[in-house]
Amino acid sequence: MEESxxxxxxxxxxxxxxxxxxxxxxxxxxxxxEYFDDEELDRFIGRAANDYTPAEEEEFREVLYxxxxxxxxxWLRSLQLRGINLPDGLRDEVLLLV
Numbered sequence: 630m631e632e633s634x635x636x637x638x639x640x641x642x643x644x645x646x647x648x649x650x651x652x653x654x655x656x657x658x659x660x661x662x663e664y665f666d667d668e669e670l671d672r673f674i675g676r677a678a679n680d681y682t683p684a685e686e687e688e689f690r691e692v693l694y695x696x697x698x699x700x701x702x703x704w705l706r707s708l709q710l711r712g713i714n715l716p717d718g719l720r721d722e723v724l725l726l727v
Contacts, residue, residue, distance in 0.1 A: 663707050667707075670708070678716060
């Protein structure tokens with residue numbers, strides 16, 4: 630299942646969404662990754678969401694609270710495309726903003 634989510638060639642549309650997720654996935658894969666003045670977070674690529682120190686979590690929080698609320702979804706997508714997991718301690722804050 631994981632491969633089908635990441636690979637647009639094997640992804641099958643479920644038909645339950647107004648816009649097919651396959652189209653969104655293909656569009657995201659084709660467009661360049663957008664950065665939010667957060668290139669320093671690339672050092673966390675592959676880090677588990679529950680494996681951040683409080684100081685590292687604060688780095689994510691600083692980026693989060695310097696952007697417009699409308700940008701948060703795009704930032705999360707950028708992190709995902711870059712292979713960066715959001716720290717567990719920020720999930721509730723992010724959900725309130727999205």
